Amino acid sequence: MEQINVVLGVIGSDCHAVGNKILERYFSAEGFSVTNLGVMVSQDEFIDAAIETGAEAILVSSLYGHAEIDCEGFRDRCLERGLDHVVLYLGGNLVVGKTDQTAVEQKFLDMGFDRVFSGSHNELTDQAQLLRDDIMASRNGKRHRAG
Protein backbone atom coordinates (compact mmCIF):
# COMPACT_ATOMS: atom_id res chain seq x y z
CA MET A 1 0.00 0.00 0.00
CA GLU A 2 1.22 3.52 -0.76
CA GLN A 3 2.87 5.26 2.20
CA ILE A 4 1.20 8.48 3.31
CA ASN A 5 3.15 10.55 5.85
CA VAL A 6 1.37 12.60 8.49
CA VAL A 7 2.57 14.63 11.46
CA LEU A 8 0.79 14.56 14.80
CA GLY A 9 1.15 16.49 18.05
CA VAL A 10 -0.36 18.60 20.82
CA ILE A 11 0.07 22.32 20.21
CA GLY A 12 1.23 25.11 22.51
CA SER A 13 1.97 24.63 26.22
CA ASP A 14 -0.51 21.77 26.42
CA CYS A 15 0.81 18.64 28.20
CA HIS A 16 -2.19 16.25 27.79
CA ALA A 17 -0.49 13.12 26.47
CA VAL A 18 -3.01 10.28 26.46
CA GLY A 19 -5.16 11.20 23.45
CA ASN A 20 -2.01 11.84 21.44
CA LYS A 21 -0.86 8.25 21.96
CA ILE A 22 -4.28 6.94 20.97
CA LEU A 23 -4.26 9.04 17.80
CA GLU A 24 -0.79 7.70 16.92
CA ARG A 25 -2.02 4.12 17.29
CA TYR A 26 -5.26 4.77 15.42
CA PHE A 27 -3.70 6.41 12.37
CA SER A 28 -0.76 3.95 12.31
CA ALA A 29 -3.18 1.01 12.43
CA GLU A 30 -5.07 2.62 9.55
CA GLY A 31 -1.90 2.49 7.44
CA PHE A 32 -0.51 6.02 7.76
CA SER A 33 3.17 6.63 8.47
CA VAL A 34 2.91 8.80 11.59
CA THR A 35 5.56 11.17 12.94
CA ASN A 36 4.37 11.89 16.46
CA LEU A 37 5.88 15.02 18.00
CA GLY A 38 4.14 14.43 21.34
CA VAL A 39 3.09 17.31 23.56
CA MET A 40 3.97 21.03 23.76
CA VAL A 41 4.67 21.48 20.06
CA SER A 42 5.03 24.89 18.41
CA GLN A 43 3.63 25.79 15.00
CA ASP A 44 7.11 25.84 13.50
CA GLU A 45 7.98 22.43 14.99
CA PHE A 46 4.91 20.97 13.25
CA ILE A 47 5.92 22.64 9.99
CA ASP A 48 9.62 21.64 10.27
CA ALA A 49 8.59 18.01 10.78
CA ALA A 50 6.12 18.12 7.89
CA ILE A 51 8.81 19.48 5.57
CA GLU A 52 11.41 16.94 6.77
CA THR A 53 9.12 13.95 6.38
CA GLY A 54 7.22 15.09 3.29
CA ALA A 55 3.97 14.91 5.27
CA GLU A 56 0.74 15.53 3.44
CA ALA A 57 -1.24 16.31 6.59
CA ILE A 58 -0.70 17.86 10.01
CA LEU A 59 -3.03 16.66 12.77
CA VAL A 60 -3.11 19.15 15.63
CA SER A 61 -4.54 18.43 19.07
CA SER A 62 -5.44 20.98 21.72
CA LEU A 63 -6.95 19.83 24.99
CA TYR A 64 -6.51 22.64 27.50
CA GLY A 65 -8.83 25.22 25.94
CA HIS A 66 -6.35 27.62 24.33
CA ALA A 67 -6.51 26.44 20.74
CA GLU A 68 -7.50 29.82 19.37
CA ILE A 69 -4.32 31.52 20.57
CA ASP A 70 -2.06 28.59 19.74
CA CYS A 71 -3.49 28.03 16.25
CA GLU A 72 -3.72 31.66 15.17
CA GLY A 73 -2.00 32.13 11.81
CA PHE A 74 -1.16 28.43 11.40
CA ARG A 75 -2.43 28.14 7.84
CA ASP A 76 -0.61 31.35 6.82
CA ARG A 77 2.60 30.08 8.39
CA CYS A 78 2.26 26.83 6.39
CA LEU A 79 1.84 28.85 3.20
CA GLU A 80 4.81 31.09 4.05
CA ARG A 81 6.97 28.00 4.49
CA GLY A 82 5.90 26.37 1.25
CA LEU A 83 3.35 23.87 2.55
CA ASP A 84 0.70 24.95 0.05
CA HIS A 85 -1.16 21.66 -0.12
CA VAL A 86 -0.88 20.32 3.41
CA VAL A 87 -4.15 19.08 4.92
CA LEU A 88 -4.74 20.55 8.39
CA TYR A 89 -6.92 18.82 10.98
CA LEU A 90 -7.62 20.04 14.51
CA GLY A 91 -9.27 18.20 17.39
CA GLY A 92 -9.70 18.14 21.17
CA ASN A 93 -11.23 20.45 23.78
CA LEU A 94 -10.80 23.57 21.77
CA VAL A 95 -12.28 26.25 23.98
CA VAL A 96 -12.81 26.79 27.70
CA GLY A 97 -16.32 26.12 28.99
CA LYS A 98 -19.47 25.04 27.21
CA THR A 99 -19.82 26.63 23.79
CA ASP A 100 -21.96 25.51 20.85
CA GLN A 101 -19.96 22.79 19.07
CA THR A 102 -20.87 23.95 15.56
CA ALA A 103 -19.80 27.52 16.31
CA VAL A 104 -16.52 26.31 17.78
CA GLU A 105 -15.77 24.17 14.75
CA GLN A 106 -16.69 26.98 12.34
CA LYS A 107 -14.31 29.36 14.08
CA PHE A 108 -11.38 27.05 13.37
CA LEU A 109 -12.51 26.24 9.85
CA ASP A 110 -12.47 29.99 9.23
CA MET A 111 -8.89 30.03 10.51
CA GLY A 112 -7.90 27.66 7.69
CA PHE A 113 -8.25 24.16 9.11
CA ASP A 114 -9.75 21.64 6.69
CA ARG A 115 -11.61 19.67 9.35
CA VAL A 116 -12.26 20.33 13.01
CA PHE A 117 -13.32 17.78 15.63
CA SER A 118 -14.63 18.86 19.01
CA GLY A 119 -17.05 17.51 21.58
CA SER A 120 -18.85 14.39 20.36
CA HIS A 121 -17.06 14.64 16.98
CA ASN A 122 -13.81 13.77 18.74
CA GLU A 123 -14.68 10.11 18.85
CA LEU A 124 -12.48 8.25 16.38
CA THR A 125 -14.75 6.67 13.77
CA ASP A 126 -14.19 7.55 10.12
CA GLN A 127 -11.41 10.14 10.45
CA ALA A 128 -8.82 7.93 8.76
CA GLN A 129 -11.01 7.55 5.66
CA LEU A 130 -11.79 11.28 5.66
CA LEU A 131 -8.08 12.02 5.88
CA ARG A 132 -7.25 9.68 3.02
CA ASP A 133 -9.97 11.30 0.88
CA ASP A 134 -8.83 14.82 1.78
CA ILE A 135 -5.20 14.02 0.94
CA MET A 136 -6.27 12.62 -2.45
CA ALA A 137 -8.34 15.75 -3.09
CA SER A 138 -5.42 17.94 -2.11
CA ARG A 139 -3.13 16.08 -4.52
CA ASN A 140 -5.63 16.89 -7.24
CA GLY A 141 -5.58 20.55 -6.27
CA LYS A 142 -8.97 20.39 -4.57
CA ARG A 143 -8.29 20.97 -0.92
CA HIS A 144 -11.32 20.10 1.19
CA ARG A 145 -12.81 22.84 3.33
CA ALA A 146 -15.78 21.81 5.43
CA GLY A 147 -18.33 24.49 6.21
Ligand code: B12
Ligand atom coordinates in the same frame (compact mmCIF):
# COMPACT_ATOMS: atom_id res chain seq x y z
C1 B12 B 1 -5.52 13.73 32.73
C2 B12 B 1 -5.82 15.21 32.62
C3 B12 B 1 -4.79 16.10 32.99
C4 B12 B 1 -3.39 15.65 33.38
C5 B12 B 1 -2.61 15.39 32.08
C6 B12 B 1 -1.55 14.30 32.25
C7 B12 B 1 -0.88 13.99 30.92
N1 B12 B 1 0.38 14.27 30.83
O1 B12 B 1 -1.55 13.55 29.99
C8 B12 B 1 -2.89 16.90 34.17
C9 B12 B 1 -3.25 16.73 35.62
C10 B12 B 1 -1.40 17.20 34.04
C11 B12 B 1 -3.77 17.99 33.57
C12 B12 B 1 -3.44 19.32 33.61
C13 B12 B 1 -4.28 20.34 33.16
N2 B12 B 1 -5.55 20.20 32.72
CO1 B12 B 1 -6.35 18.49 32.30
N3 B12 B 1 -7.38 16.95 32.08
C14 B12 B 1 -7.10 15.68 32.17
C15 B12 B 1 -8.37 14.85 31.88
C16 B12 B 1 -8.97 14.39 33.21
C17 B12 B 1 -8.20 13.63 31.00
C18 B12 B 1 -7.45 13.88 29.67
C19 B12 B 1 -7.31 12.57 28.96
O2 B12 B 1 -6.27 11.92 29.09
N4 B12 B 1 -8.37 12.16 28.23
C20 B12 B 1 -8.42 10.87 27.54
C21 B12 B 1 -8.03 11.02 26.08
C22 B12 B 1 -8.11 9.66 25.39
O3 B12 B 1 -8.96 11.90 25.45
P1 B12 B 1 -8.58 13.25 24.75
O4 B12 B 1 -7.32 13.81 25.37
O5 B12 B 1 -9.78 14.12 24.72
O6 B12 B 1 -8.17 12.86 23.24
C23 B12 B 1 -9.12 12.27 22.36
C24 B12 B 1 -10.02 13.26 21.64
O7 B12 B 1 -9.99 14.58 22.15
C25 B12 B 1 -9.63 13.20 20.20
N5 B12 B 1 -8.67 14.15 19.67
C26 B12 B 1 -7.75 14.90 20.30
N6 B12 B 1 -7.02 15.59 19.41
C27 B12 B 1 -7.48 15.27 18.19
C28 B12 B 1 -7.05 15.66 16.93
C29 B12 B 1 -7.69 15.13 15.81
C30 B12 B 1 -7.24 15.56 14.45
C31 B12 B 1 -8.77 14.22 15.97
C32 B12 B 1 -9.45 13.65 14.78
C33 B12 B 1 -9.21 13.83 17.24
C34 B12 B 1 -8.55 14.35 18.33
O8 B12 B 1 -9.06 11.90 20.07
C35 B12 B 1 -8.33 11.60 21.25
C36 B12 B 1 -8.22 10.09 21.37
O9 B12 B 1 -9.48 9.49 21.54
C37 B12 B 1 -9.27 15.90 31.16
C38 B12 B 1 -10.78 15.71 31.31
C39 B12 B 1 -11.31 14.69 30.35
N7 B12 B 1 -12.13 13.83 30.84
O10 B12 B 1 -10.95 14.70 29.15
C40 B12 B 1 -8.77 17.21 31.75
C41 B12 B 1 -8.88 18.50 30.95
C42 B12 B 1 -8.46 18.22 29.51
N8 B12 B 1 -7.87 19.36 31.60
C43 B12 B 1 -8.24 20.58 31.67
C44 B12 B 1 -7.47 21.64 32.25
C45 B12 B 1 -8.14 22.99 32.37
C46 B12 B 1 -6.16 21.43 32.68
C47 B12 B 1 -5.23 22.47 33.28
C48 B12 B 1 -5.22 23.84 32.59
C49 B12 B 1 -5.61 22.57 34.77
C50 B12 B 1 -4.86 23.63 35.55
N9 B12 B 1 -5.59 24.67 35.89
O11 B12 B 1 -3.69 23.49 35.77
C51 B12 B 1 -3.86 21.77 33.18
C52 B12 B 1 -3.17 22.10 31.84
C53 B12 B 1 -1.72 21.76 31.90
C54 B12 B 1 -1.08 21.95 30.54
N10 B12 B 1 -0.11 22.81 30.46
O12 B12 B 1 -1.48 21.30 29.59
C55 B12 B 1 -9.62 20.80 31.09
C56 B12 B 1 -9.60 21.53 29.76
C57 B12 B 1 -10.76 22.48 29.68
C58 B12 B 1 -11.15 22.92 28.33
N11 B12 B 1 -10.41 22.70 27.27
O13 B12 B 1 -12.21 23.45 28.23
C59 B12 B 1 -10.20 19.35 31.06
C60 B12 B 1 -11.19 19.06 29.93
C61 B12 B 1 -10.89 19.09 32.43
C62 B12 B 1 -12.13 19.94 32.60
N12 B12 B 1 -13.30 19.39 32.36
O14 B12 B 1 -12.06 21.09 32.94
N13 B12 B 1 -4.89 17.46 33.02
